[in-house]
Amino acid sequence: MSLKEEFELLRRVPIFAEIEPSKLKLLAFMSERIGFDPGKRLVQQGDSADAAYLIIDGHAEVVLETAAGPVVVATLGANETVGEMGILGDVPRNATVRAKDRLIVLRISKDPFMRMVREFPNMAVSIMRELAQRLDATNHQLSAALAEVKRLRDQAGIAA
């Protein structure tokens, strides 16, 4: 795997699509390619966010540590990014991410990433679009979940 291939991968990710090639290459150069064995954690819920990850190969599980125990909320595959929310919001990691199988990622540190966001408004717009879509999806999920809760409660109410 070389810089050129990583650059091609980055280009296919929507939020990086609009960055000019030389800058994207610089981002790839400044990033680290890291392999994780199955079960190893990329990100620990509650830790401060210092990097975003682009999955090159393999799968990662997003795990929420809840009072009732860990819950897998999503599985991500190649060309998907994880962890950029923490960097943007400067908030602690809201979930744990671990390798599901042998996982290869590109680790993009906070500094170069934020620099790109600041320098390329288009990148910020792409991120906003991506976030809006995620929010929309989350809203759908939430309303579905609320409806489900209501239905269950009603059932329980009838039963009671």
Next chain:
Amino acid sequence: MKAIAVKGVSALLSTAEEALRPARYWLGFAPWRHKAAAPAPARKPKPEAEDPSALEPTLYRFILRHSLGAQIFLLVLTLISFPFLYYSLLLPKTITDGAIKGGKQFPLHILGFELDQISYLMVLCAAFLGLVFINGGFKYYINTYKGRLGERMLRRFRYQLYQRMLLFPLSYFHKNSSAQIIPMITVECEQLGGFIGDSFVTPLSNGGQLLTNIFFMFMQDWILGLAAVALYPVQGYLIPKLQFKVNQLARRRVRTIRQVADRVQESATGIADIQANDNARLQLSGFAHLLGTIYDIRFESYQRKFFVKFLNNFLGQLTPFFFFSIGGYLVLINKLSVGALAAVLLSQRELASPWNELLGFYQIFQTSKITYEQIVEQFQPAGMMDARLQLEEPGVVTPLTGELVVANLSLAEDGGSRILDGITFSVPLEAHVAVIGQGGSGKNELALVLARLTRPTSGRILIGGMDLAALPTAVTGRRIGYAGAAPYLFAGTLRDNLLLGLRHRPIRPAEYDPGSDKRRSSQIYEARRSGNIDFDLHADWLDYESAGVADKAGLSARITEVLARLDFDEVVYTLGLRWRLDPEAQSEAAARLLEARRTLARRLSEDGIANLVETYDADRFNLNASVAENLLFGTPIGPAFDFEALADNTYVLQVLTKVGLIDDLVEVGKQVAETMIELFADLPADHEFFEQFSFISATDLPEFVAILGRIGADGTRALSRADRTKLLSLPFKLIPARHRLDVLDQTMQDRLLEARKVFRADLPAEAQSQIEFFDAERYNAAASVQDNILFGKIAYGEADAPVRVPSAVAEVVDELSLRQTIIEVGLEYNVGTGGSRLSFAERQKAGIAREVLKRPDLLILNEATSALDGQGQSRVTKGLKDEFAGRGIIWVLHRANLAKDFDRVLVLSNGKLEEQGAPSELDGNGSLMSLLIAAE
């Protein structure tokens, strides 16, 4: 007067003895002085002895006091040399008149020998040659003697200055910079050495010559004699007057040059702030202004100095003018014979030479005098410690016990405002006392005063009834420990810094073989001749007894114990991993580290993580190592094969040419340069990414752009040698696994392996010592301990590697009980100037460890842990309180809430002691202590 005469004679005798010493030595006599100078006898404290560091107020008193005998000896020698000189001047006339012109009756009868004209000529010529030898010999001996005398006096003077500097109060260096002192001790006093040798001989011999000539003139004709000296009073009056101005200018010039030194140092220290504030123009203007001042002073001084010369010449020529005019007139009216006038004119010319010598001497004397007085003036600051306190060596240093009583202690600033105001308290010496207060409360100064580093303006400190002010440093510096917030670490090993408090005086003499023993004796002899200390720098100064151990091994164990107490052992262990071990000196440790190498390899493969370390293999290209490391397959020793300069190395180029790789590597360099320019060209030059990520620094980038621009149709082959070297330097830094530039394919790697083999096979014998090749069975002296254990590179791109490899190393180290060995290596770590290679917190810990090791009865800490985080702070506090159970601690805390664990708390505010007592008594409502804690 009589006393001086007696002193002078005895000094003269000893000087004569001294002067003959080399002669006696050559003649095979026993050098009797050497015996007396053998090992340093035990010194008895003599409190009534005069201050050894005292400076004489004037230059001539300094010269008289320390070199009277030598000066008299020189003078006598010069006088003895005069007749020979006189005869050698006379002899040519005798030869021409007597022997050649034959103005005598031959044969001559001399001492019973009969001489004809030719043999007479030969005898005279032989005598002439003999006199040339004798005069030359006198000159040689006198000049050497003068030189040596000057150098000894200079040595004494410099030593006194440095000794005094060590006695300066700390406050001196708050107000003055060391930049002023350095030139005084180094350059400014240099000229004194030359002057001292001439200080008596030149004025007396020239003065004598002058007087003799004047005397002869008066004998010839007293009127003309009077005329010849008539202007001397005028010159004697005018010249000093004019010279006085020159002297004042010289004084001002020296002061201004000191300001220059000051300014240079300040700018160097504050360079970051000057650059950060775009302040360079102001600094430059200030500097230019200073230089302008010096120019003005120098110019005026030249004008005046050469005017003195001019005036002197003019007045000197005025006398012949009168001789010609008045004498000529007298001759013409037949009142004076032509012969008498000619004779007087001749001797008048004889006067000019010694007179001019005297004038020159006078001017040099004046500048030397000013130099001396200006230096001495600077070395008399108020509040200096008494040198006797610093050097006195009591036979036994008894531990301090009893009560620490502080009575009415005050410390005032120069302006009179009180930093400490009437502090009175008493605590048992073994109590653990916390001192708290706001910044500016005087708590830091209290610590300095209690450690006797600052002298109080008034009040007393008694320890077990003894007055702290009267105790020699031998007691205060060994029985009281002091660590401040910014302890100074000296350039050198960490161990030497930790043992600073155990080296007060030579304890065990060094062993010398007969040859160097003689050299050492003469070193001692010379040191004493110049009033220097004669302790042997190469003796063993380590005081094991003070550290409470019996020997070297005991001390090592004790150091480790103290490091652990201060939670510092892990840091030193890490330093040890990064540092180097000398396998020659510690063959056993090296063998065990090799064992660790094998154990680690086994463990990594057992755990299935062997891929985390890419081991060095002579037949494989290491993707996690740079191309330079792959080519050399070893660690460079010294600068010859420095990785940064490989592209310039003739041998490397020769190897690459031999395997036909050089053009291809230049091509790779071109590709790397292209990529770097593409990636980094748009970034501002000062961007941090350059430093972190780029192969090419921001300043070099334009040059590479230019080089790429010069590549024409013929490719890189047509480039100049310098351009090709530049390009070639890039691939050497390339680490394929890390940089992923994809410029080294498999074929290229194979060819680099071939180059590796050629490099090793062809390496000339004289270069063998410049590189230590990787060898699985050998300890690599040039590489760090960690690299020796790993024997490979931690793999890039494996998430676990940065954590699991070091922890595997740590496990192996523990398994083989190597931790102690590695800590020992860490103690040899070079901390850099001012300890700059350690972090601030590490320096603070080293500063405390140094005090703990000397086992003081009282440890004074002045915000000594301010750089530690909360956890480190509490560990160190606990460690120190355990260590000092039964011994005292006075701890000026940077945070008031740390005071709760102490026996006693003193609360200072505005220089006054406002509260004191147990923490439980003070921590009540509304107390100053509770307010201080609440404010944090």
